[in-house]
Structures are given as C-alpha cells and as structure tokens.
Amino acid sequence: xxxxxxxxxxxxxxxxxxxxxxxxxxxxxxxxxxxxxxxxxxxxxxxxxxxxxxxxxxxxxxxxxxxxxxxxxx
Amino acid sequence: xxxxxxxxxxxxxxxxxxxxxxxxxxxxxxxxxxxxxxxxxxxxxxxxxxxxxxxxxxxxxxxxxxxxxxxxxxxxxxxxxxxxxxxxxxxxxxxxxxxxxxxxxxxxxxxxxxxxxxxxxxxxxxxxxxxxxxxxxxxxxxxxxxxxxxxxxxxxxxxxxxxxxxxxxxxxxxxxxxxxxxxxxxxxxxxxxxxxxxxxxxxxxxxxxxxxxxxxxxxxxxxxxxxxxxxxxxxxxxxxxxxxxxxxxxxxxxxxxxxxxxxxxxxxxxxxxxxxxxxxxxxxxxxxxxxxxxxxxxxxxxxxxxxxxxxxxxxxxxxxxxxxxxxxxxxxxxxxxxxxxxxxxxxxxxxxxxxxxxxx
Amino acid sequence: xxxxxxxxxxxxxxxxxxxxxxxxxxxxxxxxxxxxxxxxxxxxxxxxxxxxxxxxxxxxxxxxxxxxxxxxxxxxxxxxxxxxxxxxxxxxxxxxxxxxxxxxxxxxxxxxxxxxxxxxxxxxxxxxxxxxxxxxxxxxxxxxxxxxxxxxxxxxxxxxxxxxxxxxxxxxxxxxxxxxxxxxxxxxxxxxxxxxxxxxxxxxxxxxxxxxxxxxxxxxxxxxxxxxxxxxxxxxxxxxxxxxxxxxxxxxxxxxxxxxxxxxxxxxxxxxxxxxxxxxxxxxxxxxxxxxxxxxxxxxxxxxxxxxxxxxxxxxxxxxxxxxxxxxxxxxxxxxxxxxxxxx
Numbered sequence: 108x109x110x111x112x113x114x115x116x117x118x119x120x121x122x123x124x125x126x127x128x129x130x131x132x133x134x135x136x137x138x139x140x141x142x143x144x145x146x147x148x149x150x151x152x153x154x155x156x157x158x159x160x161x162x163x164x165x166x167x168x169x170x171x172x173x174x175x176x177x178x179x180x181x
Numbered sequence: 182x183x184x185x186x187x188x189x190x191x192x193x194x195x196x197x198x199x200x201x202x203x204x205x206x207x208x209x210x211x212x213x214x215x216x217x218x219x220x221x222x223x224x225x226x227x228x229x230x231x232x233x234x235x236x237x238x239x240x241x242x243x244x245x246x247x248x249x250x251x252x253x254x255x256x257x258x259x260x261x262x263x264x265x266x267x268x269x270x271x272x273x274x275x276x277x278x279x280x281x282x283x284x285x286x287x288x289x290x291x292x293x294x295x296x297x298x299x300x301x302x303x304x305x306x307x308x309x310x311x312x313x314x315x316x317x318x319x320x321x322x323x324x325x326x327x328x329x330x331x332x333x334x335x336x337x338x339x340x341x342x343x344x345x346x347x348x349x350x351x352x353x354x355x356x357x358x359x360x361x362x363x364x365x366x367x368x369x370x371x372x373x374x375x376x377x378x379x380x381x382x383x384x385x386x387x388x389x390x391x392x393x394x395x396x397x398x399x400x401x402x403x404x405x406x407x408x409x410x411x412x413x414x415x416x417x418x419x420x421x422x423x424x425x426x427x428x429x430x431x432x433x434x435x436x437x438x439x440x441x442x443x444x445x446x447x448x449x450x451x452x453x454x455x456x457x458x459x460x461x462x463x464x465x466x467x468x469x470x471x472x473x474x475x476x477x478x479x480x481x482x483x484x485x486x487x488x489x490x491x492x493x494x495x496x497x498x499x500x501x502x503x504x505x506x507x508x509x510x511x512x513x514x515x516x517x518x519x520x521x522x523x524x525x526x527x528x529x530x531x532x533x534x535x536x537x538x539x540x541x
Numbered sequence: 542x543x544x545x546x547x548x549x550x551x552x553x554x555x556x557x558x559x560x561x562x563x564x565x566x567x568x569x570x571x572x573x574x575x576x577x578x579x580x581x582x583x584x585x586x587x588x589x590x591x592x593x594x595x596x597x598x599x600x601x602x603x604x605x606x607x608x609x610x611x612x613x614x615x616x617x618x619x620x621x622x623x624x625x626x627x628x629x630x631x632x633x634x635x636x637x638x639x640x641x642x643x644x645x646x647x648x649x650x651x652x653x654x655x656x657x658x659x660x661x662x663x664x665x666x667x668x669x670x671x672x673x674x675x676x677x678x679x680x681x682x683x684x685x686x687x688x689x690x691x692x693x694x695x696x697x698x699x700x701x702x703x704x705x706x707x708x709x710x711x712x713x714x715x716x717x718x719x720x721x722x723x724x725x726x727x728x729x730x731x732x733x734x735x736x737x738x739x740x741x742x743x744x745x746x747x748x749x750x751x752x753x754x755x756x757x758x759x760x761x762x763x764x765x766x767x768x769x770x771x772x773x774x775x776x777x778x779x780x781x782x783x784x785x786x787x788x789x790x791x792x793x794x795x796x797x798x799x800x801x802x803x804x805x806x807x808x809x810x811x812x813x814x815x816x817x818x819x820x821x822x823x824x825x826x827x828x829x830x831x832x833x834x835x836x837x838x839x840x841x842x843x844x845x846x847x848x849x850x851x852x853x854x855x856x857x858x859x860x861x862x863x864x865x866x867x868x869x870x871x872x873x874x875x876x877x878x879x880x881x882x883x884x885x
Binding site: 109110114127128129130131132133151152 | 727731737738739740742800801802803804805807808810884885
C-alpha cells in the first residue's frame, strides 16, 4: 500500500531535508524522523521521511542472499 | 540506486527459489496483505516462479480499493463544493464512486488537482487564501502520520482555508476481522513493509498467539519477497508460527514511535467501513476535537447521493482473498482498466488491475 | 461488444485520458475518427499517411502541441512542434521537406515568449533541413488556450524501395531502440505544480530525420519505425504488435534508461515504460541487418545509446512480453489514462 523509497539525505535545514535518489532530488519533511543525519538514508513517502534506513541491517540482509548459495554452484 | 538495486539482483533470486522449491512440499496458503506487494509480485513474475504448492492470495491492503462507495461519494461531493479545490493523491482519480469519478468531475470543470504530498495541498492553501483547499486523506498507517503532521502544521500556521477529509484506516484489526470472517483458510501472512515501518511488529503478534498463523514483515523488492516466502516456508516446517521481520533495514519491532505520536496527536480511532469487510470498529482514523475546524467531514454540509453498489462487482470478495480476480464474471470483460467497475481494477495496486496488466 | 454498465461507459464527455496515447486514445481514434473518415490511406493508422502522387510516394502527417509548461529544459513547444512532425514523417521512411505551422494563441500571451518560440522553430527546422512554407494564426479569449497551441503538418518524399509500416514486423526481426527512455516525460513532470523535484534532466526533443536517412542507407530491411511519444515505449510496442499481428519480446535489462529517470520514477511511483519520449525511435529490423543498423545508429549523435532490446516472435499474438531483471516474464500492457504519481 505504500510506495516509499530509500533516498540519501544531502542536507538538512530545520525540519526539511533535501534528499536524493538516482541524481534526482527534492525536499522532504523529517518531522517524523528527527534523528536523521546528513549522508544517511531515509524511506520517503508522500513528501515525508517515515523511517531511517538501518544500513547495518541492510548489509545483513544482503549477506543472507550471498550465503544462500546452492552447494553445487560453480 | 542504493538499497533498491541490490534487492533486484536476478542472480541472487535463483538460490532462494531453489531452496523454496526444495522445502515447500506441502500446500501453503499465504496472504500478501499489501497492494504494493501485489504489484511487485506481479511485476516480477514471482507467482510463476514459486512452486505450485505455494498459493499467494491477495488481501485487503489496497487503501484505495477498500475505501467504501459512501466515502468515495463524499469525496465527489467535496469536489462539487463551490469555491473549493480538491487535492488528492493520483491513485484516487479514476476510482468509480456511485455515479462519478474525480477524473470525471475534473472533466466537468471542477477543480481537482493531483499532489504528491499533503504538504503540497497545504502550500496551495497558503497560495490561494480565497479558495478552500480540501485534501483527501487516503492510506494506512504509512500515510496517516504524514497527513497528521500536515494537519498539525496547518493548525499551527492558523490556516483557515485548508481542510482534510480522512478516509484513513489501520491494518492490524482488519486482519483480525478478516480471519474472523472465516471464509479464507490461510497458513500465514506476508505483512506490509511500510505500514510496519510505522507500527512495528508487536501489533501483529496476535496472529501467531491467537490464530497460530505465521507472519513475516516483508520489503518490496523481489529478493525481499522471496526471502519472506522462504522464511514462511521454514516457519511452517518448524511448526512454531511467529511474527518475524524480513525487512529489517526499514522496520524495527517498535516501529517509529515519533510517527505514532504525531498520528495520535491528530487522530483518534473510529469505526470504519471497509469494502469487502464491512464495518470494523476502531480501524478508522478520525480527527480529534482540537482539529475539528479542518476536518472536512465536519466543516462541510455534504449532499451525498444514496450510495449505489455496482451489480456484479465482487471486489469485496477479491479483497478478502475469497476469490481470485479471474473468479469474477466481470473480470476482463465488462471490467477492464479502461472501464473499471470496481476499485480493484482501477487502483494501480488492485489485485484485478495487477492480474489484468501483468497477465500470466 | 462488452456489456458496459459503468461510469466511464456512459461517457458523454472527453477525458484528459483520451489524449494521453494509451488504450482510451486508441479507442477514440478507431471508433470515432477512423470510423467516420474511413479510407484505404487512413486505415493503416501509421504515423503518417502515404500518398501516391505523380508516380512517387509522399508521406503527409499532422500533429498538435498543447504541452505545458511551454518552456522546459531542453526545449519549448515550438521545437517540439517541429521535431514532432519531422519525426512522424521520418517514421514513414520519408525525407521531410515542407511544414505548415498553425498557431492558436491566448489573448495576453507574451510577445517575447512568442518570439522565442518562433526563433526556436526556425532554428530546429533549419538544422533539420526542412522549410516552413505556410501557416495560420488565431487569437482566442483568455482561457481559450493554455497560452499557446501549435499545429504542424508536413510533407516528405519516400525514396524508392523503402517500405515501412506498422504492419511489417515479422517473426525473427530484432527490436532496436535509439536511446534512453523517459527523459522527456520526467523533464516535464519535474516542473509540474505539486510535484516539484530537482533534476538536471533535459527533454530529449530532437529531429530524427537524418538518423533515419543514415539507417536506411545501411539497409532497406527496416520493417517498422515508430517514435514512442505519448504512451511511451509500452504503447508503441503494443501498437506494433497489434498492427503486425505478432508477439514482441523485450529484455528489461537491455532497455537504456538514465539513472535520474529511474530515480524520479521510483520517487513518484511511475513506470518509465509509459513516459513520453520526443527524440527516440523504435526500429524493427530484419535479423541479418540489425547489427549493422545498430552500429550506424550508435555513430549518430541522436543514437549514441541505441540498443537491441528484443525480438519479434509469432506468439503471443498482439502482445508484448517483458523478461524482467529477474529473468521471469510478464506481459507489458498499454498505459491506461495519464501517468499519475501514486503513493500506493
């Protein structure tokens, strides 16, 4: 039900952050994620950052995919 | 694009699919609640790639699809208020109400504008103080905090010409109502990733505790969904159903407490009418008394025509997973994306639209 | 005929969606205009009409431009109007020669804006080697036009031996695309009220006649040419599949697309396959000639990122199949309605 996209925080001014995805950028409200840091990534939905992306967890998930390699792979 | 492309890697899909095929020897009925999951599954052809033992059933997680005709009729009436403009998410434009759609209203000269964010609606209200701007609030807990924040901002700025019509709904109790209906036999749920980014995993625990069902909160990229299916298959094998988070980069067990707080400042639970599920107590979000001034349902005397349900439309049953889109007699015949009878065919996330567009 | 009992079936009004190039547009054209005007020259419904006059073949086409904003990164409505008609003629394999330009201008429109548009039209036409030889101007009351509407019509000569039509695709042919998709659509959207986002993307608006001449020099085995304007690549491929009665298979990871277009589409929930392009073409080419034609395209400034994106097969008839990044297949359907940003 929800198109929310990971975007990188380029800059923050008060409660508005300039975020960027694939070279396209726009201002979003960070009222809902006040702990956001410049250079971090947030999930953007309807002009708001709704959650900060946990980069450590993202790496863990990718590791899971890599580890699940069938034994016969070669 | 970071945090997106890596989860679309075809190479990595193969080992997951192989493992799923290896483990899923018995039938498994999984409901993917969220409309965005429905689209992702269809778009990447995942259904065909999974073993035949796994059945993916679409659920009522398309906020546009579950909006009742009555609420849609109210939205149309709002578009007809003199001196008012309706600002809406694009998703709502073509949904058929009893007698019209917002697109038709615009064709008839009403001021209906598509926005990307409720804040755009707020900006419009500031730019045209002589007009009333009415924002249509549709969406689950993913969207409600954003609309709540916008409402609070409007009040703080003392805006007198900005209104919001809330058709917002919440998910967990609706899942309970769906299960209590008893019509659909399920083994587990692929749970909505972004709703859960807000509400966390705790609200779903009743699924395992009271109903013995497995649940995995899933991301939206194809590898996320495949991993979630694998997790559900493994849960089934272990015989211990529980609620797990696959989408760990976006969802914490406690969700986003700040967003929940903001939501609570603007909204309180109310009863809501769900297409297909009927009236479910406590699943609607209504504006608190303090925000009554911008509550469109209170601010305007609406002349809403008698609600008509379209004959033959079985969206309600599709939304509960009781029938597949192809099971509706109107599907792809009288009801197509060009000529939609019900919202499941109009909404980009509707099961019928996805089934029609992406074919088999 | 379908049983219709819905709101949109009791249509008494034209909707914006009727002009967006997808299913509804197609339906309006076939069920109203073609039905009324029916004749063998119109019926193929290619981009241009092919006329036989004085023993030679000529292409004749027209198009109207109502875009807002009038000035956008990479162009303006005037440039669009010239390129659009030049390209339609080129899609018939014709060498564009002469254009007409009709203006409907809203009272109060800025004269310096009009001068800029006209200058742009002359510059574009001249660079493409085409002359504007006749025209018309009307002024309407405020509110009667979105600032300015422009219609251009054009005539071109089709060389001997060139036989290009939407009906000519054959199983085994290769599908070529001249460059990245979605650039124009996203460039325009970025300026729309309520959607603002910042991008350095420009419209890809360009005249393709010289590119087509080069391609035809390499091989006459080019069966179809079409520019994916409104409705995007998806609509164009579907139209070709239908007209030729074939199946078209496309590889998602071979479709050239700029990162910024992908980013904007992710942000707004849009599908790049349905966004408009104003300087690209799809060519369906016989298998033996495909590689050579591709290389010639890549040597041209407007074809640098050209790619072979798929092939024509017998089945599924009149459908387009997309093999996704994941290696799984799905149907690529035509767009319905105007592309709208979504949150769901």
